[in-house]
Amino acid sequence: MIRVDQVSYGYHQTPVLDHVTLHESEPVISAIWGRNGAGKTTLMSLLAGHNRPDQGSIQVMGEDPYNNLAAQKHLCYVQENHPLGRNWTISDLVRFGQYFHPEWNQELAERLIDLFELPSKRKIVKFSKGMKTAAQMVLGLASHASVTILDEPTNGLDAEKRKFFYNALLESYEEHPRLILVSTHHIEEIQPLCESLIVLHQGGVLCHEQMEEIRERGILLTGLIRDVDQVTQGENIMESAQLGSTKKVMIDASYSKEWRDIAQAHGLSIEKATLQDYLVNLTRKQEVLKG
Numbered sequence: 001m002i003r004v005d006q007v008s009y010g011y012h013q014t015p016v017l018d019h020v021t022l023h024e025s026e027p028v029i030s031a032i033w034g035r036n037g038a039g040k041t042t043l044m045s046l047l048a049g050h051n052r053p054d055q056g057s058i059q060v061m062g063e064d065p066y067n068n069l070a071a072q073k074h075l076c077y078v079q080e081n082h083p084l085g086r087n088w089t090i091s092d093l094v095r096f097g098q099y100f101h102p103e104w105n106q107e108l109a110e111r112l113i114d115l116f117e118l119p120s121k122r123k124i125v126k127f128s129k130g131m132k133t134a135a136q137m138v139l140g141l142a143s144h145a146s147v148t149i150l151d152e153p154t155n156g157l158d159a160e161k162r163k164f165f166y167n168a169l170l171e172s173y174e175e176h177p178r179l180i181l182v183s184t185h186h187i188e189e190i191q192p193l194c195e196s197l198i199v200l201h202q203g204g205v206l207c208h209e210q211m212e213e214i215r216e217r218g219i220l221l222t223g224l225i226r227d228v229d230q231v232t233q234g235e236n237i238m239e240s241a242q243l244g245s246t247k248k249v250m251i252d253a254s255y256s257k258e259w260r261d262i263a264q265a266h267g268l269s270i271e272k273a274t275l276q277d278y279l280v281n282l283t284r285k286q287e288v289l290k291g
């Protein structure tokens, strides 16, 4: 569905993406995670054909997306500040969606407008931040585009609206399976919906894995310093803290029965780290290693 091969891109001689390769061949909801400035939006805008790679090639449904209408009919890219017409209302947005997206689902669009309580007559520029995001999500989800790209789709949404969005995302995907790429900083909330995770870091894809595998990684062990040190000898320690005679570490290992047994045998407590904390440490570790 998408093929990114050896793509490099920079702004005014400042490199952002460096020989990035990324393939998704099946319909899937995939999260893109990375620290601020990692290049998530840059990668998404290249996939959407808004910019052309400096090097390498991109294909979306077999087409080069840059300046290519044949590719655009397969694509819906919803970015943070979507350039909606200044005077647009929700009705204009819906007309735009119907016109540009051959698979547009009008019934879903109407239901989402209702759910997000979006006023039909007010101009979108006068919406609150959360309402603007919700309006953009109506476009992204109802587009049913084969490659739907959502950049920070929960920005500004309150907890209830985020829940509505996650339910609608899943419903829209189940009704019309396709590739939905979602960049997010709120990985804990969205990870139950995603089958794969792409981590961007230092200009490249640090990992691209099945969510069910990566969400098991990162374990926290707590106990007496000497016991923790003994058990974690030779392990990849991602984080460590001491308080008196007690030590707590995060190691880069899967939360497996084997590890639970080892912890129990040594009198250590064991917990699964959050995916968010694991990823923060994973990207920090790389910085340390490279530094």
Ligand SMILES: Nc1ncnc2c1ncn2[C@@H]1O[C@H](COP(=O)(O)OP(=O)(O)OP(=O)(O)O)[C@@H](O)[C@H]1O
Binding pocket: 011, 012, 016, 034, 035, 036, 037, 038, 039, 040, 041, 042, 043
């Ligand atoms: N139009 C631009 N001109 C110059 N530099 C840019 C431009 N857009 C982005 N950059 C730079 O490219 C790098 C990657 O930015 P990008 O917006 O792709 O990251 P991101 O992962 O989406 O970040 P965030 O999580 O903060 O939204 C940053 O260093 C940013 O300053």
